[in-house]
Amino acid sequence: MRYIEPHGHMVSRTTDDYLDMVTAGCAAVCEPAFWAGFDRGSVDGFRDYFRQLTEYEPARAAKYGLPHYCWLCINPKESEDVALASDVLGIIPEFLGRPGVLGIGEIGLNKNSRNELRVLEMHVDLAARHDQLILVHTPHLEDKLKGTRLILDVLKNDRRIRPERVLIDHVEEHTVRIVLDHGHWAGMTLYPISKCTPARAVDILDVHGSDRLWMNSACDWGESVPLAIPRTALEMRRRGWSAEAIDRVVFQNPVRFLCQCPRFRLPA
Amino acid sequence: MPMTRAQVLDLYYMDARCKLIEIAAFLDRVDRGTGEADFRLDAFRDAMQHLAGGEPRRAEEVLRSLSDPTEVPVDKAPGKGAVGAWPGRGA
Numbered sequence: 001m002r003y004i005e006p007h008g009h010m011v012s013r014t015t016d017d018y019l020d021m022v023t024a025g026c027a028a029v030c031e032p033a034f035w036a037g038f039d040r041g042s043v044d045g046f047r048d049y050f051r052q053l054t055e056y057e058p059a060r061a062a063k064y065g066l067p068h069y070c071w072l073c074i075n076p077k078e079s080e081d082v083a084l085a086s087d088v089l090g091i092i093p094e095f096l097g098r099p100g101v102l103g104i105g106e107i108g109l110n111k112n113s114r115n116e117l118r119v120l121e122m123h124v125d126l127a128a129r130h131d132q133l134i135l136v137h138t139p140h141l142e143d144k145l146k147g148t149r150l151i152l153d154v155l156k157n158d159r160r161i162r163p164e165r166v167l168i169d170h171v172e173e174h175t176v177r178i179v180l181d182h183g184h185w186a187g188m189t190l191y192p193i194s195k196c197t198p199a200r201a202v203d204i205l206d207v208h209g210s211d212r213l214w215m216n217s218a219c220d221w222g223e224s225v226p227l228a229i230p231r232t233a234l235e236m237r238r239r240g241w242s243a244e245a246i247d248r249v250v251f252q253n254p255v256r257f258l259c260q261c262p263r264f265r266l267p268a
Numbered sequence: 269m270p271m272t273r274a275q276v277l278d279l280y281y282m283d284a285r286c287k288l289i290e291i292a293a294f295l296d297r298v299d300r301g302t303g304e305a306d307f308r309l310d311a312f313r314d315a316m317q318h319l320a321g322g323e324p325r326r327a328e329e330v331l332r333s334l335s336d337p338t339e340v341p342v343d344k345a346p347g348k349g350a351v352g353a354w355p356g357r358g359a
Contacts, residue, residue: 077348111345112336141350145335173328174335199280200327206270238279239271
């Protein structure tokens with residue numbers, strides 16, 4: 001089996017996870033910029049983080065023969081400080097041409113505040129000006145439905161944004177349809193507690209089809225499972241999905257979306 | 269091809285049975301606790317009503333029931349975390 005991990009926060013994982021993922025068939029991993037668990041205090045902290053994402057982490061993955069890609073942004077959890085966010089956005093273009101940079105992400109909302117919304121609009125503008133793909137984080141739990149609607153409005157209101165170049169992540173049963181109806185791609189995050197379980201993810205595929213959907217583990221420093229995609233592939237097999245249909249979801253779909261970025265190379 | 273109902277039961281019945289008993293035990297545990305509960309318990313009980321629905325959209329309805337139904341951004345983020353239920357529903 002082959003698969004792509006389109007959303008993994010590998011800086012917070014051990015090298016054992018790289019070994020397990022490659023052993024399970026992982027052909028490429030994509031790492032969105034995210035919150036470190038604490039608020040960074042300066043733009044230089046983000047410059048160091050972007051260097052980690054574009055220099056150190058690809059080298060660490062390469063030791064296991066795994067191509068590593070990344071997305072750049074300031075995470076919505078750190079968007080209340082608009083001045084800092086503006087400064088961080090100012091340095092992102094320095095990194096956009098680096099090998100392995102897929103675009104702007106994971107941007108979005110966390111608690112659906114006005115400042116978060118303002119910083120989201122700034123990120124969307126940055127992506128549009130630099131013709132970048134966009135990866136969107138939707139809020140957690142009770143904030144997801146409202147946040148997803150607000151995010152869709154921002155994207156719709158910027159006429160430079162082509163919906164098929166935006167993936168909206170962490171969809172669940174109550175948000176997947178509106179995301180797909182807006183023409184975007186949708187991502188399902190496989191978490192043990194707070195997002196989709198493998199069984200529910202396969203339910204969503206059964207109900208909504210697999211045309212513009214992908215799955216990810218979003219493994220980070222919290223409760224998460226780096227092998228969630230192969231485990232969900234096993235769930236699909238138990239439910240009678242063919243090997244070709246599984247491959248379409250866990251490998252071909254991510255390739256279709258990510259190939260819109262010229263820096264993404266089809267894994268051998 | 270969708271699975272037959274028998275196939276679904278074969279695959280998922282024991283897992284669902286386990287989770288059902290866990291929910292029952294959770295509610296018993298809350299009852300045995302002391303002090304006042306908060307909005308999350310009411311939200312949980314409201315959400316459970318959707319399990320009795322007759323359409324195969326129960327997961328979606330439960331998620332909607334636990335969601336913030338408002339449409340306007342808040343002035344300032346009240347923190348970073350989420351708790352799984354919207355506190356304003358019972359207000």
